[in-house]
Amino acid sequence: MAVSKRRINKKLIFHSDRGIQYAFKTIEQAIIAIFEYIEIWYNRKRLCSFLGNKTPYEMEQEFYQLKD
Template sequence: MSRKGNCWDNAVAESFFKTLKTELVYQNKFVDKAEAALAVFEYIEIWYNRKRLHSTLGYMSPHDFGEFLNKQNIAA
């Protein structure tokens, strides 16, 4: 943990929410809360975790990176 007020504490979460808003929220008009919740769920589970490439993971999706780590643990 770092000191109170350190700007790096929430950097990962802030980056994710910026991406979510830019790629999903600002591009759509939602009729109600349920539609928005479904769209956010689909964005995270289908696009962000399974298809979107992340530079910090060596340009792999989180899903692929997780599978890669699981194969490394089994082999070790």
Template sequence: MSRKGNCWDNAVAEGFFKTLKSECIYQNKFANKEQAALVVFEYIEAWYNRKRLHSALGYMSPEEYGKTLNKQNIAA
């Protein structure tokens, strides 16, 4: 862990929330808290985790990456 004032510990979380806000939150207007929670849930489960390409995964979606990893483990 880094010392107080260094941002590297939270870099992954900060990057995710920046993406969430720019791709989901700022694109919608919500009538209430429940609607916002539903939209965020759908964004994370349907788009971010299944279809969105991630540079850290070799520009594959997490779902694709998981399938590839499972195939490699079965073959090994």
């Protein structure tokens, strides 16, 4: 840890983020959070250069339109 390896000469506020925002009380909460992340952000908003700067959702929609 950086704080333990340095000499601190002035007063400071030490903040330690232990990732508590990623802790889920139940497996069901974790499953819902992961599903929402993938379906709402990853597949619908994140552009993928491999897909021609389209989202995975846009590619899926194009696939089904071509199939019809």
